[in-house]
Amino acid sequence: MGVLDVFKRATAPVSRRLGPVSRRFGIQKPEKADLFDDDFQKKLETLAIVSRRVFAGRQRAERRTKKKGSGIEFADHRDYTAGDDFRSVDWNIYQRFGRLLVRLYEEEEDLSIYFIVDCSTSMGFGEGKKFDQARRLAAALAYVGLANLDRVTIVAATDEIVARMPTTRGKGRIFKVFDFLRRIHCDGQTGLKDSLKTFVAQHKRRGLAVLISDLYDPAGFEEGINVLRYNKFEPYVLHIVDPAEAHPNLKGDVRIYDCETGDEREVTVTAKMLERMERAWNEYRDEVERFCVTHQVPYFAADVDLPFDELVLGVFRRGGFLR
């Protein structure tokens, strides 16, 4: 399936894309105004300036990578092997220990930033506020990355990679980013493990992988993040949270069904149950944060009700996105 096919699928009518579950229960998505209007773009420029001021003194593409290479900052030693540059031999070590060791330096290169945008049905739940916020954040951070001459790639993921924007750099390409993000739609079941496995297989160049998702993965969000970690990507979790989901507007006897899996359950919603629901939702969020902190994965919870520029500044302050 080529990129055009992916876009065709992404731009298909909502009712068809929502699949059997949405047809069964008649979920309709309302038409919306342009996400990336002039106001949005003005704010992006401001954010780019703010990012430069915050990280003043850095050179362009001056990011350390785990790749050892020809940089100027010492990283490690290794044994000399035939063919190595003699200039790299650490003669001081040889004098002291009689071993030929070669000095290794951290290679300085332009960073690859991957934005993995969750396009599952749960992201478009309700009024689609989570998905809109996810796309705004992706666009804003991508602009900052492009402005810093980083290599920016955006992929749309459900339980597979449903769309991919080819790697690009330079802030003049931001409209390509907008265009890509406009075209993607929510449809499908969340499956971070499978989709990110595909992602790492498709992207050999390691880099910062910003996962923008509500992390409503029936198989568990941990597996997906671990896939990134185990494959030497630097995961950054932008957790899109909608506080309204902690207070569902339900009462009485209802039959709830999962908007992605269609799993049904008969429930009598009481005031007590709603209290428990709020508690469980907060626990889930804490669980995600705890996992990320434990595994040294930068985590930032993005509330859908907050302005995106405020969130982006929060990401800057939180660290991990730019160093």
Next chain:
Amino acid sequence: MLFAGLPFATLLTIAAVAGGLTVVFYILKLRRRPVAVPYSRIWERILRDKEATSWWSRLKRLLSLLLQLALLSLLLLALGDPRIAGSLIQGRNVVVLVDASASMKATDVDPTRLEVAKREVKKLVRGLGGTDRMLIAQMDAAVMPLSTMTGEVSDLETAVDQLKATDTRADVKRGLRFALDSLRGLTKPEIVLVSDGAVGDPKELSAGLDFEGVETRYIPVGRSGKNVAISGFSVRRYPLDKARYEVMLEVANTNEEPVDVELTLIGDGQVVDVSRLSLQANERLPRFYKDLAGASRTLEAKIKLADGQNDALPADDHAFALMPERRRARVLVVTPGNTYLEATLLLDEYLDVTSVAPAKYPPSGNFDVTIFDGVAPPLAPNTGGSLYLNPPEEGSPVKLGRAMQEFGFDVWDKKHPIVRWMSMGDIQVAKGHSFKPEKEDKVVGASEAGPILVSGRRSGRKFVALGFDPRDSDFVLRVAWPLFVLNTINDFIEEDTSYVSSFFTGDVWHIPAPSGAEVASLKAPDGKIHSVPIKEGRAVYLGDQAGFYELLVKTEPEPTTSMFAANLSNLDESKIKPAESLELGGKPALLPSGFDPGMRKEIWLYLLIAALIVSSIEWFTYHRRITV
């Protein structure tokens, strides 16, 4: 315990069906509303905790079923109308007679006595026991039951609301008779009279009535109020000068103190006379307005206190009267010549007299009255009523008897319109005949030898026959002669010199109406139109409103309309001082007892209340999610 409502077997059947349905509905699950959630795993966490307490949930659901079954049981029991066995046969049967006579319109209590009476009766209704039954009747000149003998509070309250005061007297005796008849054979009979006690002679009330075993109660209504009344109002034209009339009016003061009143006489809406009168305590003052002239057709009299205040009973402050209608009567005289007769007919200017010789009968034209003087030709259709003076054998409407000489009127009907107020006993007759009247004929006057003055009807037309030639007697020389002739003519054209200018409300009225019609339309003073039957030339109606009435009879070629007036004119009703106590059946009637509001001894009512409470509990627990 007995079931006065549905039989027990039926209740069991309903209980089985309804209970079964309730359980089935309980077991059946309604299709729940589908609701999408973004992530069902969070819900599963909650539900997992809830399932740990599912036994309690099941118990709560069972509680819900039990509540519903309890509700059903209570409703079924209510349908069965359970009664305590002893109370079922001990209910009282009460007839409430509510005085709706004119005096109940008195405003000495707010707003009127009748409204206060209604309130009192409603209290009784609400205080009925579960097995008590009541009948409410309006009592004025007639008695009108407004409900059946029932224990239904709503029906009885509706009946109370229908009570309406009329302009009539109260016929309490008739009401009591009705009540006793209604209660005959019933257990615990009780009569409650709600009245102001203006019921005439109290001793007369119970005379001839058997109150044995019947409890009598009396609820007095009203306070003493100041009242003056027009207790009599009548008008008549002078018999020999019908262009003029006289008015008789009586004003009464029913108070213990003297009052000054202002009396106004109104003719056709225009004030004719205003006078100021001083009345002593309990004085009745007659007033005559003699020799009045004018074209007035309607007359009204109004009275009010001279100090400008209103008295307590406005209903008797206004009286109505109607002058007899004047129209020119067409009289045909078939005579070879009779000076006395011709002279008599000249007395009334409203007579249009045509004289013809017997040979020229019948002349052209229509006539209201035909006088046959010594002849009796076959009657022509246009004859009208016929007065025969000494009719011959052939053609006489009444067979002739034997010939008589030297006789007179030994007996005569002093109330008959043609000889009323006349002295006939000193008339001397030289010769004549007696009559052999038929069964339906009326002998108005007779000598010892037989009838000599007969009236009756032949072929639907009135006749009067005199058995002698007036010229063969001294009748023509007496005042009675012209009166006899004019009375006879007036009788034929329904224009009575003793015309009753107004009827009394509460009486059965016999209003003159054209013969031949069977039904007439009567327009009452309040504008309502009633259909009234006509019997023997009189429309019969029990009137209960004072004022002017209009009677319409459909006749050919055009309908006939006539008016008349009706007045209360009853001094007993005008005496509005209420009686504090009343004696019925030889013992004083006490205030009612045993009517305690809110103490209906009907178990179904309490069961229904219990069902409502259970229903409320179910509602509350459902919405609080206790039983779900």
